Amino acid sequence: MNTIEFANTGVQVSELCLGTMMFGNRCDEAESDRIISASIEQGITFIDTAASYVGGETESILGRILQGRRDQLFIGTKVSETTDAAWIRQSLDESLTRLQTDVIDLFMIHWPRQQMDIPAMMETLNDAVVAGKVRFVGCCNFPAWLLAHCNAVAQENGWAKLVCNQIPYNLIERGVEVEILPQAVAEKIAITVYRPLLMGVLAGKYQPGEPIPEDSRGYTDKRAADWLARFGDGITQFYQFAADRNLHPAQLAVAWVRNTPGVSNPIAGISSLSQLQASVDAMQVDLSDEEYAEVTAMFDTAVKEESGGKFVPLRRATDLVAS
Ligand SMILES: NC(=O)c1ccc[n+]([C@@H]2O[C@H](COP(=O)([O-])OP(=O)(O)OC[C@H]3O[C@@H](n4cnc5c(N)ncnc54)[C@H](OP(=O)(O)O)[C@@H]3O)[C@@H](O)[C@H]2O)c1
Numbered sequence: 001m002n003t004i005e006f007a008n009t010g011v012q013v014s015e016l017c018l019g020t021m022m023f024g025n026r027c028d029e030a031e032s033d034r035i036i037s038a039s040i041e042q043g044i045t046f047i048d049t050a051a052s053y054v055g056g057e058t059e060s061i062l063g064r065i066l067q068g069r070r071d072q073l074f075i076g077t078k079v080s081e082t083t084d085a086a087w088i089r090q091s092l093d094e095s096l097t098r099l100q101t102d103v104i105d106l107f108m109i110h111w112p113r114q115q116m117d118i119p120a121m122m123e124t125l126n127d128a129v130v131a132g133k134v135r136f137v138g139c140c141n142f143p144a145w146l147l148a149h150c151n152a153v154a155q156e157n158g159w160a161k162l163v164c165n166q167i168p169y170n171l172i173e174r175g176v177e178v179e180i181l182p183q184a185v186a187e188k189i190a191i192t193v194y195r196p197l198l199m200g201v202l203a204g205k206y207q208p209g210e211p212i213p214e215d216s217r218g219y220t221d222k223r224a225a226d227w228l229a230r231f232g233d234g235i236t237q238f239y240q241f242a243a244d245r246n247l248h249p250a251q252l253a254v255a256w257v258r259n260t261p262g263v264s265n266p267i268a269g270i271s272s273l274s275q276l277q278a279s280v281d282a283m284q285v286d287l288s289d290e291e292y293a294e295v296t297a298m299f300d301t302a303v304k305e306e307s308g309g310k311f312v313p314l315r316r317a318t319d320l321v322a323s
Contacts, residue, residue: 001280164190191263209228256296
């Protein structure tokens with residue numbers, strides 16, 4: 001497993017991050033334990049979770065199954081619901097208790113909210129770092145300008161800055177190519193990617209034109225059927241491209257994400273141990289520029305902009321600031 005420096009923190013983490021949103025959901029505690037053991041064996045040191053997963057039960061499971069191995073891992077969790085200072089403090093303490101740890105490596109704001117008090121939010125996050133409850137702070141789902149705004153407030157006050165942005169990114173959902181990935185490159189923000197498999201739709205489990213398998217997330221989440229209907233031709237080509245190269249479709253999908261400049265860590269959102277290997281193997285797949293372009297072209301999903309001309313590529317350029 002490759003390791004990389006997480007943003008500019010000086011801390012090394014595994015390139016592949018293990019997502020735990022299915023722990024206590026589609027996989028029980030025993031299977032979660034097996035997934036954690038196998039992940040550590042494969043060199044994964046970065047674990048992603050959130051206070052909101054299964055109403056806190058996912059963190060509680062992690063707290064139990066990480067006993068004796070917590071120190072080997074870099075654990076990120078999130079405060080959901082609101083960004084109010086009192087709630088951030090309460091949610092953090094609850095996460096520390098459930099995770100049975102004294103310190104959280106990465107504490108993230110899960111979603112932006114309306115009418116956020118940014119100075120109060122950033123001061124509260126900084127207080128958590130100063131108190132030693134948190135090593136680094138970050139965010140998820142933040143537009144580029146909002147992350148820059150938060151870090152400008154932090155800079156003015158000498159507070160801890162947001163070091164990462166966790167965002168959805170895959171061959172179908174490509175909005176972050178505009179401004180978020182370029183910002184990350186210029187400012188050394190770590191980009192951790194959720195939904196790299198489009199909830200499994202790019203993992204070979206679903207066949208365009210066929211019924212949704214009952215043992216899949218797509219059976220209860222209707223987005224899968226929508227994506228299959230809209231992108232079925234591309235998905236069929238994508239499966240063929242993978243088969244021609246002896247790659248698992250999930251391996252190719254995660255590899256495409258990791259080959260995008262600006263992406264730091266794809267997050268493997270597996271729901272059973274048998275699904276782990278394809279994402280681990282993706283870390284060994286370096287697509288050539290031609291292969292990357294060929295796979296990308298299977299889906300007409302680049303963000304459409306009306307302006308045309310020179311402005312469109314500028315919003316995606318990752319080389320505007322000297323490195
Ligand atoms: N910050 C945020 O707002 C946010 C939001 C969502 C997720 N996340 C994080 O990101 C992680 C990943 O998100 P995600 O679960 O939506 O990602 P995903 O990778 O797009 O989807 C994971 C699903 O793909 C299927 N899958 C995975 N590997 C497979 C394989 N080898 N073969 C066949 N199917 C495979 C499984 O579906 P089945 O279960 O149907 O088999 C699995 O549940 C989560 O665990 C969580 O930590 C963060």
